[in-house]
Amino acid sequence: MKISTPPATGTVPEQRQSDVPSKPPSSLAARAFAVQQAFTRLPGDVHPLRAIAGAAGLDDATTHRILQTGVSDGVFEQVGRGRYRLGTGTARAGVQAMAHSPGAASTHGILERLHLATGGLALLYVLAPFGGAKRLCTDYVIGDLDPAEVGMSAEDVVSVSRSLRTGASGRVILAYLPRTIQDLVLAEEVPPTAGPGVIRDNNALAGTLNEIRQLGFGVGRQECMPGWDSVAAPVLWHDSIMGAVLLLRRSAEMPADLRPLIYHTLKAAESISELTTSPLSAAI
Structure with a gap:
């Protein structure tokens, strides 16, 4: 995943790989x-x-x-x-393969740097396929903020924040999953306590997934919680999705130009992605 300054706007055509091999395997x-x-x-x-x-x-x-x-x-x-x-x-x-992903000691430092560079809340979500595709927060850096100020109840954490339908990090993970799993997630109900900006229309949601794959990041506007916006970037093991780095900031504090926030979020996700491919990551 190569970091570059992303375009401010743009329309991205849909691109899908064939579901059938182009030619029969020989060996x-x-x-x-x-x-x-x-x-x-x-x-x-x-x-x-x-x-x-x-x-x-x-x-x-x-x-x-x-x-x-x-x-x-x-x-x-x-x-x-x-x-x-x-x-x-x-x-x-x-x-066995996923057990060698980087440990919290190495990823936490990356989240701390993202928090210091942006002033936002930095979180790491991982894909949890057991019982249906969902995301789980495994680490975060929120500075001096009281967790209660985020405005999510325990029920919201279990329902809204685990759904791949809601939030930039959910849609970023969903964008890199196989189409068959995407269809299962799109068939799920939108959590009733989701934020006012959640994308409820399946066609519109599916359109954002292609854009995320093309741009390499996603932006959320009050999707999980009222008053909070987000930027997310994928954590990849080569071309397989492992999770997402999420940057959260209050909507009123989000700058008009998101490119600096996008850059630092991409940088953090790339750093964690590099750890997944390193043979030393299991020992860190």
Whole structure:
């Protein structure tokens, strides 16, 4: 993620990757990975053989052999006759990979620098896929501010701030998730206590996701809480979303020119993203 001064305005055309491989994978290993990736392209979690084969770009017989081999190793699970889903072996591999993300000691210093550079509240949200895609705040720097001044109740924290539908950090994380997961989130109800600026129309919300991917950041105007605006940037592990850095400031204190705030938020997110790719991050 390269930092540059973002444009003040702009209309960004929609850009989507194909849901089907352009050509069938040639090697046996590539075919196995294609079958596994097919589950990320299909809506829902349980799929028939033919749908998996189509998404992988393979014939039914080859896909069946790969699935059956994966079932014995726990990579896939067979659910009923001819229907499959990803297995616990895939989940274990994902947990093992994510466990090596940077620790709080290293990320907290980055949030402190963001707070000092902008005077805003600096928060780190991570993607939590268990039980449905949502975000969780794992660290924050708020200076001398009393948390009660933010104006969120415990119920709001559980509902509004975890939803990927609300706030700049939620939409930033959502923008980098597969379309199948985006559709699940868009099907959720907007939390009833969300702020007055929350984007309720699904078409408008989906349009902001493409813009976020193009610009590399998101801006929120009183989406989670009345009187608070935000800037957020993605924390990435290569091209996979891990979370988002969020900068919060009172709406009345937000400058007309957001570029300095955007720059510092991008810089913080890039610094944490670099830690995820460093082999030393697990030891920090």
